[in-house]
Amino acid sequence: xRADRRHFLRLTSVASLAIGGGIALVRGGGYxxxxxxxxxxxxxxxxxxxDAVGARILAPERADVGSxxxxxxxxxxxxDRDDLMGLLAYVEHLAPLAAGFGPRxxxxxxxxxxxxxxxxxxxxxxxxRAGFQALKALALMAHYRRDSSFSALGYGGPVVxxxxx
Amino acid sequence: xxxLGRRLRTAQRWTADVVIVGTGAGGGMAASQLARRGARVxxxxxxxxxxxxxxxxxxDEMMPLLYQDRGGRCTADLAIRVIGGRTVGGSTVHxxxxxxxxxxxxxxxxxxxxxxxxxxxxxxxxxxxSVERDLSVSTIDPQRxxxxxxxxxxxxxxxxxxxxxxxxxxxxxxxxxxxxxxCPYDAKQxxxxxxxxxxxxxxxxxxxxxxxxxxxxxxxxxxxxVGVALGEGGRPLADVRVDAGAVVLAGSAIGSAALALxxxxxxxxxRLGRGLRxxxxxxxxxxxxxxxxxxxxIPQSYExxxxxxxxxxxxxxxxxxxxxxxxIGAAIMLPGFGEKHRAWMLxxxxxxxxxxxxxxxxxxxxxxxxxxxxxxxxxxxxSDSEQLARGVRACARLLFAAGARxxxxxxxxxxxxxxxxxxxxxxxxxxxxxGMPMAAVHPMGTLRLGDDPRRAVxxxxxxxxxxxxxxxxxxxxFPTSIGGPPQIGIYTLSRHLSRHVAAxxxxx
Numbered sequence: 001x002r003a004d005r006r007h008f009l010r011l012t013s014v015a016s017l018a019i020g021g022g023i024a025l026v027r028g029g030g031y032x033x034x035x036x037x038x039x040x041x042x043x044x045x046x047x048x049x050x051d052a053v054g055a056r057i058l059a060p061e062r063a064d065v066g067s068x069x070x071x072x073x074x075x076x077x078x079x080d081r082d083d084l085m086g087l088l089a090y091v092e093h094l095a096p097l098a099a100g101f102g103p104r105x106x107x108x109x110x111x112x113x114x115x116x117x118x119x120x121x122x123x124x125x126x127x128x129r130a131g132f133q134a135l136k137a138l139a140l141m142a143h144y145r146r147d148s149s150f151s152a153l154g155y156g157g158p159v160v161x162x163x164x165x
Numbered sequence: 166x167x168x169l170g171r172r173l174r175t176a177q178r179w180t181a182d183v184v185i186v187g188t189g190a191g192g193g194m195a196a197s198q199l200a201r202r203g204a205r206v207x208x209x210x211x212x213x214x215x216x217x218x219x220x221x222x223x224x225d226e227m228m229p230l231l232y233q234d235r236g237g238r239c240t241a242d243l244a245i246r247v248i249g250g251r252t253v254g255g256s257t258v259h260x261x262x263x264x265x266x267x268x269x270x271x272x273x274x275x276x277x278x279x280x281x282x283x284x285x286x287x288x289x290x291x292x293x294x295s296v297e298r299d300l301s302v303s304t305i306d307p308q309r310x311x312x313x314x315x316x317x318x319x320x321x322x323x324x325x326x327x328x329x330x331x332x333x334x335x336x337x338x339x340x341x342x343x344x345x346x347x348c349p350y351d352a353k354q355x356x357x358x359x360x361x362x363x364x365x366x367x368x369x370x371x372x373x374x375x376x377x378x379x380x381x382x383x384x385x386x387x388x389x390x391v392g393v394a395l396g397e398g399g400r401p402l403a404d405v406r407v408d409a410g411a412v413v414l415a416g417s418a419i420g421s422a423a424l425a426l427x428x429x430x431x432x433x434x435x436r437l438g439r440g441l442r443x444x445x446x447x448x449x450x451x452x453x454x455x456x457x458x459x460x461x462x463i464p465q466s467y468e469x470x471x472x473x474x475x476x477x478x479x480x481x482x483x484x485x486x487x488x489x490x491x492x493i494g495a496a497i498m499l500p501g502f503g504e505k506h507r508a509w510m511l512x513x514x515x516x517x518x519x520x521x522x523x524x525x526x527x528x529x530x531x532x533x534x535x536x537x538x539x540x541x542x543x544x545x546x547x548s549d550s551e552q553l554a555r556g557v558r559a560c561a562r563l564l565f566a567a568g569a570r571x572x573x574x575x576x577x578x579x580x581x582x583x584x585x586x587x588x589x590x591x592x593x594x595x596x597x598x599x600g601m602p603m604a605a606v607h608p609m610g611t612l613r614l615g616d617d618p619r620r621a622v623x624x625x626x627x628x629x630x631x632x633x634x635x636x637x638x639x640x641x642x643f644p645t646s647i648g649g650p651p652q653i654g655i656y657t658l659s660r661h662l663s664r665h666v667a668a669x670x671x672x673x
Contacts, residue, residue, distance in 0.1 A: 056502065056503055057502040057503065057506075058502075058503075058507075059502075059503040059504065059507075060503075060504065060507070061507065074398070075229055075235055075398065076235070076237075077234065077536070077538065078536065079534065079536050079538065080234070080237065114502075114503060117502060121501075121502070121577065122577060122578060126242065126243070126244060126598060126599030127242065127243055127599075129577055129599050130239075130242075130243035130244065130599060131243070133497070133602065134237075134243075136497070136502055137497045140493060140496040140497055141224075141225055141493050141497075143496075144224075144492040144493045144496050145223065145224065145225035145493060149492065150492065152510075152511065153492060153510060153511070153513045153514065154456075154458070154513065154514040155460065155491075155492055155513065155514070157222075158221060158222035158223055158343070159222060159339075159341050159343075159349075160220070160221060160222055160349045162218065162221055162349075163221050163223075163226060164215070164219040164220075164221055164226055164227070164230055165218065165219055
């Protein structure tokens with residue numbers, strides 16, 4: 001399916017937030033951050049969803065995907081950031097409903113979350129499949145950027161020992 | 166010395182004979198050639214100025230520094246990732262240094278079908294030779310062929326297919342395998358190392374961190390450019406204006422087209438930004454019993470040309486070479502998530518990867534989004550999708566012939582093959598948009614060359630058909646796909662056509 005990505009994701013985002021907002025009103029319950037987490041760019045609910053998605057993408061490994069995403073989105077152009085947040089709202093609110101689950105994504109169990117993510121990964125709408133790839137890439141980047149992830153792969157990592165000046 | 170736009174705090178107004186937008190293969194060569202001819206040159210680069218000491222060999226650090234949109238630039242439908250450079254040296258800083266001349270079949274076709282004059286193989290041969298000499302182009306030593314490339318060679322030889330060694334422009338290569346995220350050993354003989362310093366030595370001003378937003382013109386004559394110096398995170402710091410008698414667009418087929426559109430250049434035949442080709446490619450992985458460790462050594466040193474015929478109308482339009490990535494890139498390519506994905510990653514050292522790249526006929530376009538950024542429309546035609554699917558099958562055949570015990574097509578859902586007789590069952594649909602991850606590293610053709618103003622944006626001299634003094638010297642010029650790595654073609658056209666810029670600017 002071809003579509004203008006921005007228009008599509010905006011619509012998806014608005015719909016997701018509206019429906020999600022309704023669900024949140026009915027069920028109550030907000031989003032709380034673990035102690036010590038401070039956010040520069042994301043809202044708490046966005047951090048929670050990034051973290052929940054990341055946990056399933058990387059399982060059984062773990063990485064602080066929420067905080068990595070908080071830093072990553074700071075460098076994005078406004079249009080790209082809007083797209084990403086629209087997608088996140090879709091994952092949290094609409095995708096579980098489409099997969100037959102009432103609670104939002106971040107409140108589902110691991111197996112249910114995997115089913116939701118699999119449905120997005122193989123969704124008939126190409127834009128959503130691409131969106132899944134974007135979330136997956138972000139989580140994988142959070143994990144495989146760390147030297148501690150290299151040894152399991154047999155990968156030596158950088159030869160030089162410096163960072164860009 | 167390269168001047169850093171990020172240090173500017175007040176509005177600047179400069180004058181020059183020629184202002185060049187972009188410092189990659191086209192802009193770097195133009196800066197060097199024009200400075201050699203005595204022109205007063207200012208070259209502006211949107212990205213930062215980096216040295217070998219900035220190249221940390223870390224994907225997460227280098228991608229945002231070296232690539233447009235932090236490496237996340239995509240077509241409007243998100244189906245194809247479009248890679249382009251944004252640093253002094255442009256894409257020559259992160260490319261894999263492959264060197265191929267524009268093929269005679271391509272140049273003949275341009276002359277016959279696109280009214281391109283003065284760019285025959287015979288006319289360009291001495292220019293190719295000069296470029297190759299200046300950039301130290303040589304055949305990659307077979308002794309330096311890494312295991313991933315030996316897999317491709319083994320497959321080619323086992324099948325009796327056409328293939329051979331590739332050429333590159335490296336000197337002093339340490340074989341670390343991090344070419345795509347910048348060379349910390351300064352081994353790349355590219356625009357940043359060879360041409361920009363030469364231009365600066367000859368008096369050119371090269372300024373980083375300046376985004377050009379508009380070409381100044383009155384519809385008939387170019388007058389210069391305006392832009393803005395960028396600080397941390399792209400924050401605008403100071404307005405920049407350069408008044409010049411000649412303007413060269415060399416910001417890639419995406420960037421130059423977007424700038425042309427933003428500048429409201431005359432476009433009586435609606436050609437600006439049209440005709441985008443970009444060699445989209447797909448990757449196929451093979452699992453081997455032995456360790457491949459494809460991240461080590463020169464990433465690409467061997468090619469398979471069995472399915473590549475550059476003659477017009479050919480139905481063999483696939484170029485195959487190797488493609489390997491460091492962990493983040495590899496992880497993104499491998500299918501699935503969670504335990505299944507992890508299982509593939511744990512076999513990372515035993516994986517060889519081939520890529521099939523399309524000599525495309527699909528024509529996309531660059532337009533401007535509402536926020537002013539380029540919007541890339543490109544949807545593979547059915548015949549191009551079919552070609553790419555042939556490429557996927559050919560990669561699988563090569564991997565099995567080389568001894569792979571399993572082949573993975575990274576489609577959605579993924580296809581895993583354990584025997585070569587399963588290859589023909591790979592459906593053509595795998596290579597449709599969103600069928601599998603695709604990337605394009607060679608955008609071209611959006612400001613085409615040709616003497617017919619109804620079909621081309623610029624003349625065969627590189628000068629705009631309607632706006633005197635405005636030139637294009639980058640991959641935007643190519644009237645068609647070229648079917649191979651473009652850097653030598655861009656360097657060569659820029660070198661050859663720079664004399665017209667010099668003449669217009671009043672230099673020798």
